[in-house]
Amino acid sequence: MRIDYEDASGFKGWADQLWKPENESELAAILRQANAASTPVTIVGGLTGLTGGSVAKGGWAISTEKLAAIEIREGSAVCGPGARLADLQARARETGQFFAPDPTEWMASLGGAIATNASGSRSFRYGSTARHVLALRVALADGRVIEVRRGDPVDFALPALPLPQTTKNSAGYRLRPGMDWVDLFSGSEGTLGVITRAEVRLLPAPGELLTGVIFFPSDAQALEAVDLWRPVKGLRMLEYCDRGALHLIGEKHEAALLIEHELSSDDEFEQWQQRLESSGALLADSWIAASDADRERFRKFRHSMPESVHNRVRRNGFMKVGSDYAVPVEKNREMIRHYRAVMDQRLPGLYVIYGHIGDGHVHVNAMPETQAHFDLAQRTMWEFAEKAVRFGGTVSAEHGLGKRKAHLLRLMYSDAELDAMHSVKRRLDPNWILGPGTLFEARVPQAAIPG
Template identity: 30%
Template sequence: MNAPIAPKILTRPTPPALIDALTARFGAQLSTAQAVREQHGRDESPFDVPPPSAVVFCESTQDVADAVKLAAAHDVPVIAFGAGSSLEGQLLAVQGGISLDLTRMNRILDVAAADMLVTVQAGVTRLQLNDELRHTGLFFPIDPGADATLGGMAATRASGTNAVRYGTMRENVLALTVVLADGRVVRTGTQARKSSAGYDLTRLMVGSEGTLGIITEVTLRLYPQPEAVAAAVCSFPDVAHAVDCTIALIQAGIPIARVELMDPGAVRAVNAHDHLGLPEQPLLLMEFHGSPAGVREQAETVQALAADYAGSDFAWADTPEERTKLWKARHHAYLSALQMKPGCRCVTTDTCVPISRLAESINDTITEADAAGLPYFVVGHVGDGNYHIGYLIDPAKPEERELAERLNAQLVRRALKLGGTCSGEHGIGLHKQGFLREEAGDDALDVMRAIKQALDPRGILNPGKIFA
């Protein structure tokens, strides 16, 4: 089956008694204003869904617990909201309900520098955290591009540009505070680096997209700030050469921190948006962390290896300002591409495949996109086999949306055949429910539903996501 072009809307009514109860408990922290509701009823997906009935601006775990208890008493859905940057419809109120905005929960609770750990409220963003950590000599490396909240990053099992060296949120979350569907507060995990104590509830919640519990506090691993950092760009005659170069450097065991692919469409977009002069060819944007000698050795090895794959225009970004400019442009690729077709919407998807099958997957995807004639761009965290493609469509032309979804379905099924996954980091949300069934199978989905039923028997936690 193809991914749905329009989500199924089964709105549950929000009784006035619940709004009255929320008003009595939260006062000015509750808003039913149309503009506020609409802001919390949109994310970066191409879906249009009616907004939630109200928004509660939570400031503590107790606020979240009280709001969930009141909603549960009226069988009304609750949807956790962070930065609103999800791409697969995770935040949309497809069954109506109340949005719980956690952005005011933005306190860093404890920095355990000696243990290289930090505990934060869910509304802390990654940039805020690293600004606060700067004086400690530590940093948090997971970088999905958007300045997402750490609670949202945990809920969607986010990844990003540094994952090839530092892993994803799955590897870097040690403990959580979670509000369950009946308002109970549970703490999962500890500050210990490993544990064999019982079921791993932390990993169960990481990636659950707010459907099993609402994350309110997160304990994270930290890493030493690298003594030396160097970044470089290198252009290639085609995407195949760039990907083959990436595969070679990973298989050679080079501990590169970041290696990002941008196709000519993405390069053109960031050149226009960020006033860069990058050659409009496929390129790799790389970063090296370590000691000065180690970084120099890595960089020299990669430069020589790139030459074997017809790499050219190898250029260094030696200063922090130059590196920041390059990475800011890479992170702006999505928004930059939208400006290349004014008024467009973007149907975006990601897959992840074994590194040895990456070139095949990307090349076939590009061939299909070129033949279809839709404008598109490709970016990829290619060091771990993960890449994204965005199809730019005219929202007034349903046939373009249908074509983009057809291309998306072909791309995902190709990844599954190659031993990959339907999503490396975006999550399932609304957009990839059919693909999850194809990937996991009916029996595995039955197990997931059984867990959902056990933890959320009323079905009030972000209903309609992951599976219908």
């Protein structure tokens, strides 16, 4: 029976059959059957993705929702791919530990977060999800299941593809000679295999945290503070919201920075007081957390930004149209200036900018009200992607490319480099059944596979 569904970006599709296996062997058997008949298979996690990767265009969909077990150990957690990040964090917290990656959307599944190499606010200090993966079990397209640990090298030759000069990157397979399987599967967006179990690192919860939402009287002062604060040791979050984003959620300020610092001495608290004063921050209006409840309130505040944008865009009948480009941090201010100049001219009042500014990675989101706005926003995002790549950046820092942004990969890679990615895909999935249309625009015909 045909099932229609969509992801969090509003990208719509359908599956001719939706499977919900209860264990790994059931999942592997479904894959074997699909492979024998060359039936396309799309893997569905929490459907919070923003690029259409989990949305099928026919064929079978396999949901991981019933594979959600979580086992907490000292220093790691072993989870089914369908485990929700909210549940993983809650279970880890009970043992005084935490999972460092924090993609703002906690309804994401762990399998989806690994498959997109998700990151988020704390990646400023802790990097993307891949860095925290210790081991994976993966069902390949033909139903074979392999178990790989961090450091187990891929057993065929790989070229070195150029990487962007950014701190995060989720655009395509990040191939390099001698890379390990964990890095190959992380960020491969369900196109190379299905993660059926993951062991991820847990860190001891930090002692004292200073968390703040700091408002500024001008955007320029906020951006100046970003460059001054970026090198602060122990700072694990440095997030930005512009005027439009703040106004959208009812905060009447010009700009805000969200910070979180793992404190190691009382002096550091005082240093922050000085920093805030000298940066021109609006001290009386800013919020500093005094409790975990405050911290949770700030987290929800940050989450409400993308959520409000998505809701508004969807209410107007459009899909999300936003950027996920990162640039080298030294290019960050120039890139933001460019974003703003272009958007003010083309879609004044119909866009917001927020995101992970510590990593040179902000999201520009358009809020189209007409089809003409939507088309213009799409074209503009393409131009922004070109510019980000010219600056040494990436066309996807954390969301992956899915189906909606697969065309952008050509901006970063030549035909020969894309061929190298296709070869890896063909080696692991010769019938090209997994995630067709995701990452690569179309099924690539069979060709000789280099040794």
